[in-house]
Amino acid sequence: MLDRLSFPQPWLSLILFTTWQMLSDGVSGGSIVLGLILAWLIPQLTAGFWPERPAFVKAWRMPAYLAIVLKDIVVASFSVARLILSPRQPRPIFVCYPLKLEHPLAISMLASTISLTPGTVSADVSDDNKTLLIHALDAGSDQEVIDAIHNRYEKLLMEMFQ
């Protein structure tokens, strides 16, 4: 009974509550009550999808990581736009990326980053969580893609989750 009333993931609850206050027009009594209900209900309902607590050890490194990703999105968008408008055919390639990250949350963050940065889409993760299949729109060789992703993103994520 007490388990039902608790907040199994305090950070998720806090984020949900704050997001709800931002979404509603100004903070009022009603929005606080509804925000509390949502902050309690959603983690309870989705508890089954979180097999283990996310270990987010070094959260203060997050803003620097987001800044790098944001900058890369803008820079790489221009190169993809140039490729689309130029008459030459792209050289697509499927890359099997050997993952060094182990935490599931870290892997899904890396996969999302890869999909958001233009020119690469992560297509699948192998069942043992060791390989990531990436489709690159225009790349010379698979080693080029692997090195770029490892040096730019995976190292930062490894520092964040270790």
Added chain:
Amino acid sequence: MSPIAETLISALLLLGGAFTLIGAIGLARLPDFFTRLHGPTKATTVGVGAIMLSSVIYFSARGEGVGIAEILITVFLFMTAPVSANILAKAAMHIGVSTMVETEGKPWDQ
């Protein structure tokens, strides 16, 4: 509204529109499913980002407060776009969509 704000808003709107258009052109021009997947994901990231930014500047320049809703829309979009791209790619590999001849490497199925 100051002329600087107006210029900035117009420039951002044009940039966003241009990237959305290029994404659509990419969808029509690129040769196979997997390369076409790249067009729309790009249009949403920079195109929508620029349009949202212009909306934020517009409402703050009119003194109606910073639009938190726009920023949240962008954040939600950035969180969901990679997931949908991932599921599309997975579904395509599952039903064995053919890739263009020049593609190096192979999709695996498990």
